[in-house]
Amino acid sequence: MSNSDESATKIHYICQTYVEKKAGSDGQAGLKIAKQLEHSTASEAQNRAEREAQFEDCAGADAYMISEDSNSGEVGLPRFLVRLGNVPEFDDF
Numbered sequence: 001m002s003n004s005d006e007s008a009t010k011i012h013y014i015c016q017t018y019v020e021k022k023a024g025s026d027g028q029a030g031l032k033i034a035k036q037l038e039h040s041t042a043s044e045a046q047n048r049a050e051r052e053a054q055f056e057d058c059a060g061a062d063a064y065m066i067s068e069d070s071n072s073g074e075v076g077l078p079r080f081l082v083r084l085g086n087v088p089e090f091d092d093f
Contacts, residue, residue, distance in 0.1 A: 010068045013045040014038055014078075017052045017061045018087060031059055031088055046081045053084040060085030 015037045023029040035052070039045040042065060049063035064078040 008069055008071045010070050012038055012066050012068060013040065013042050013063070013081075014066065015045045015048040015052065015061065015063050017049070018059045018085075019057060020059045020086070031086065034058065042081055049082055049084060058085065060087040062087055 015035070016033060017035045018031040019034040021030045021032045034057075037045075037048060039048060042063070045063040045065070049061040052058050053061040061082075061084045062078075063081040065081065066078050067076045068074070
């Protein structure tokens with residue numbers, strides 16, 4: 001990877017929390033995103049997820065990182081740092 005390739009990639013560290021969604025008319029209950037917070041480092045995102053998961057109204061929390069190609073805007077798959085509590089399956093992400 002050349003220097004120009006490295007500078008074209010940006011890493012995002014995300015803490016994402018979930019709350020339980022009540023069953024609607026279709027009878028399906030599930031999860032919905034409550035918060036999505038970006039942090040400067042992986043440890044900040046992980047620490048925030050650990051704190052958020054302790055709140056009573058929080059069903060679960062993820063901390064993950066994704067890479068973004070600054071030239072194309074293309075975003076890679078998430079790489080999870082921690083998954084706590086009730087979180088969606090990876091296929092639902």
